[in-house]
Amino acid sequence: KQEVTQIPAALSVPEGENLVLNCSFTDSAIYNLQWFRQDPGKGLTSLLLIQSSQREQTSGRLNASLDKSSGRSTLYIAASQPGDSATYLCAVHSGGYQKVTFGIGTKLQVIP
């Protein structure tokens, strides 16, 4: 059974700092991995999707990497801004569209 862990559970950084969020998974036989952002009480916004054959994806200030063999993914946020404050979730897709396992997320606070 796939398990997804996100560390740290919460993170507080000053504005402008670069930061890394971590996601680890137990079964390396994945289809793809997706990072989401969730604002309080709201739905999930897709940030980046990395297919199993890829090593990284970039979108603006965000860069996500994937190391299947070690069961890890990282989300790098450059030059953090207060508007980046949210919970970031990692989701691992394995064995079909229904087989998506989510982490609990990392709650990020960027202090002005």
Place this chain on the structure above:
Amino acid sequence: SAVISQKPSRDICQRGTSLTIQCQVDSQVTMMFWYRQQPGQSLTLIATANQGSEATYESGFVIDKFPISRPNLTFSTLTVSNMSPEDSSIYLCSVVTGYAGELFFGEGSRLTVL
């Protein structure tokens, strides 16, 4: 990508009542899902909404409690029946699009049961 609209965005309900959540997608999609996110927890898949046939429920979820309709390829509803405080959660509609299987979510429906 896909734009997904959910209604209601939030509601406060009394114990024993039922609430229906609507999900509208801006394009035709084959795969549509309903998730639940309990406070402080990760997302849990309730069921896959199938067009033209009965929904496929995950372990621990039953049709009597969470009836689902999928009349066409752009719309689905989830009903939370005979609600109890334990049903207080965010309910999320989701679709998969594109060859890479990217998931998109609606804005969520935050339900509080008193």
